[in-house]
Amino acid sequence: xxxxxxxxxxxxxxxxxxxxxxxxxxxxxxxxxxxxxxxxxxxxxxxxxxxxxxxxxxxxxxxxxxxxxxxxxxxxxxxxxxxxxxxxxxxxxxxxxxxxxxxxxxxxxxxxxxxxxxxxxxxxxxxxxxxxxxxxxxxxxxxxxxxxxxxxxxxxxxxxxxxxxxxxxxxxxxxxxxxxxxxxxxxxxxxxxxxxxxxxxxxxxxxxxxxxxxxxxxxxxxxxxxxxxxxxxxxxxxxxxxxxxxxxxxxxxxxxxxxxxxxxxxxxxxxxxxxxxxxxxxxxxxxxxxxxxxxxxxxxxxxxxxxxxxxxxxx
Numbered sequence: 001x002x003x004x005x006x007x008x009x010x011x012x013x014x015x016x017x018x019x020x021x022x023x024x025x026x027x028x029x030x031x032x033x034x035x036x037x038x039x040x041x042x043x044x045x046x047x048x049x050x051x052x053x054x055x056x057x058x059x060x061x062x063x064x065x066x067x068x069x070x071x072x073x074x075x076x077x078x079x080x081x082x083x084x085x086x087x088x089x090x091x092x093x094x095x096x097x098x099x100x101x102x103x104x105x106x107x108x109x110x111x112x113x114x115x116x117x118x119x120x121x122x123x124x125x126x127x128x129x130x131x132x133x134x135x136x137x138x139x140x141x142x143x144x145x146x147x148x149x150x151x152x153x154x155x156x157x158x159x160x161x162x163x164x165x166x167x168x169x170x171x172x173x174x175x176x177x178x179x180x181x182x183x184x185x186x187x188x189x190x191x192x193x194x195x196x197x198x199x200x201x202x203x204x205x206x207x208x209x210x211x212x213x214x215x216x217x218x219x220x221x222x223x224x225x226x227x228x229x230x231x232x233x234x235x236x237x238x239x240x241x242x243x244x245x246x247x248x249x250x251x252x253x254x255x256x257x258x259x260x261x262x263x264x265x266x267x268x269x270x271x272x273x274x275x276x277x278x279x280x281x282x283x284x285x286x287x288x289x290x291x292x293x294x295x296x297x298x299x300x301x302x303x304x305x306x307x308x309x310x311x312x313x314x315x
Contacts, residue, residue, distance in 0.1 A: 007291035012210035012270035018203030020102030024079035046274035047229035080131035083138020126170030166193035172231040216243035219264035225272030232272025
């Protein structure tokens with residue numbers, strides 16, 4: 001017998017790393033194997049300090065801008081994508097560079113360029129200042145894309161030509177929030193062109209769907225991820241909207257305030273798309289040290305997506 005309180009953990013599946021994050025991390029590892037250390041990475045390869053620290057220990061050097069990189073060492077562009085000016089500058093400086101942009105982000109870039117070529121004004125639904133948004137807006141000349149962040153923005157937006165519009169979205173947004181913004185745009189501008197296929201990535205959607213199932217009746221939902229990770233922050237919002245009494249974002253088990261567990265008998269647990277699985281296991285272990293844990297996996301989808309590595313790493 002034990003005097004530890006009982007705790008049921010509803011563990012989301014899928015959770016954690018997506019195919020784009022897996023690919024980006026593998027690109028850094030392969031680059032270190034091919035060219036040796038140091039290899040430079042412009043911006044955090046993915047938004048997770050634990051991942052970044054591990055790669056730093058292997059010889060990766062993280063910088064914010066290209067001018068911080070020497071010309072005689074390879075540089076990798078992060079999974080979030082970069083403005084066109086960045087690879088152009090790297091080429092001008094005759095640098096070896098590897099683009100780790102997630103292919104689903106690259107798809108949005110291609111869409112935006114196609115609409116621009118067709119003469120459409122483009123609305124980007126996303127969050128100002130996020131690296132992915134900066135990268136997408138940087139695919140076109142200044143003024144080619146208008147950023148819309150909220151329903152209110154969509155209601156205020158004044159296009160140059162209401163009959164010649166298209167929209168694209170950041171890949172890591174809340175599915176529900178984005179649907180509300182799209183509905184406003186489509187009601188105001190019935191002829192606005194939409195993506196051929198949903199821009200919000202499969203992994204973002206799947207992780208949000210799992211949280212919607214595990215959150216109702218949970219006294220607490222913990223989302224493992226970084227505050228700079230858009231998809232992780234969205235999971236907290238989704239959990240609260242879906243019925244969790246409380247939801248918190250934590251970088252790891254070390255960041256848990258155990259007073260959150262007062263009177264909690266059911267915990268929902270998930271991880272953002274850039275959070276490694278060992279951090280999830282760390283939270284489960286920390287709970288097992290304090291509670292009599294029953295683990296209940298809530299599986300809402302199975303993922304089998306993989307992305308090829310850039311050709312330069314195979315040459």
